[in-house]
Amino acid sequence: MSGAFLALWNDYPSAMTQEYEAWHSFEHVPERLTTPGMVSARRYAAFGDGMNRYFTLYQLEDLQTVEHPAYLDLVRNPTEWSRRMRRHFSNVLRIPAARCAGGGRGVGSCALVLAYSAGTGDARDAIPALERGLGAMVEDARILGFQIGLATPNQAYEVFTQDRAPDEDTLDVVIVVEGLHRWSLERMRDEVAALIHRCLRPRQPLREDLLDLIVAFRSNEFPADRRQIPNSSRLFGAEPARGTALDFAAKGAEERPPPRDEAARPAG
Template identity: 25%
Template sequence: MSLLGKAAVAMWWNVRPEQRAEFGDWHSHEHFPERMSIPGFRRGSRWTSTDDADGFFVLYELEQYEVLTLRGYLDRLNAPTPWSTKMMPHHRGMVRSQCRVAASFGGGVATSLATIRLSPETGRETELQAQLSDILRTLAPQPGLTGGHLLLTDTPRTSSPTTEQQIRGKDGAADWIILLSGYDAGVVERVVADKLSPPALHVAGARNNPTIGRYRLAFTMTPPDVAAV
């Protein structure tokens, strides 16, 4: 998939089995339509972990980075609906990163996704970004794959805990994020074990502690879909 904009919000969390059915209803029928109604939101996607029975990854693609600081977004974060207020405490282990899109290659919406959370070695940031961009550009058109993207967390300086964050408790944050999507989960996995493996990333300039997640698509929505809800 090609990211639809220059910024994104990337989130990981767990939901206990007993809350998963209601979570799916709320997130698909209220929360996604609400977010897609905010000016500047271009697409939302929810992914279910294939490694962790409780895990989810959610990505919101934004037209511009400035959307993160506009009233349309902040007003929603500070005025959750009753249903959102009920569901937010069930977001366990939330990691939430507001990002700039540093590189994005590919097209379409895939069914399989790998996320890699990593950090650069001190002094090797420029080198690592250039090497990852080259790798992802090469990978995106390969058989079995559909896209490769690099996100850099850049939390707005004016950011302060919102009402939603206060309900959930303290959120964690990623640093750099690689997204690799494909229509063949086996190919995605082989790339993660080879060209995007921890040793390969370390040679390119990353620290030795990346966090890798594997997911399948559960739901996606764009603003035109809201009118049909």
């Protein structure tokens, strides 16, 4: 298992869903996974009427991965498509975290993704109790798995500003809880929250989202050099070219069912 992860939340206009999905799947994530130390990536989403909420989880060998020259080159020298897509990001929260605990196996169809600001001592002291509590939920087959990370707040990032007041006596705590079904995680939501508040005593919630898994990639699916990622020039433009990934994404968006919160929840 990796020793760190990069958790990244962002909102994006729902009117651009088809282009975002194509860009993120065919250019952005494949480029990131050419970085040495990037192990895998998953994209989660909650689709809304005006804005979509996205969460991308990158598993890293260690935190030095996001300081690697290959990664910094991607940040500082984006493609034309990436540069254009960046303009529409909002509500960005980026947390590179050291992975402190985890349990379970497999990848769930959805995730409860939680981030909090907590006192440094409280954050470190809470890890064993959180691991025991969440581990018991895995053993009882109530959740599929989990991982917990700790991070220094407000880490510098050259692309987006995160306007949070600095506090030297805090750590960010990220908890990803995976489930087989959305309804099963909805049932566990209050119990997970109670465990976290009892063990962690957070000072401030940063994110509390229940999201569906859209796609997952592993780094060995891609070449080791960003220049070998297929050129994106055919994928973007005002109108998607027929038969391109963006065209297929557009067709998929037309057929997408309503957001899960509006769908009927299974009985039982």
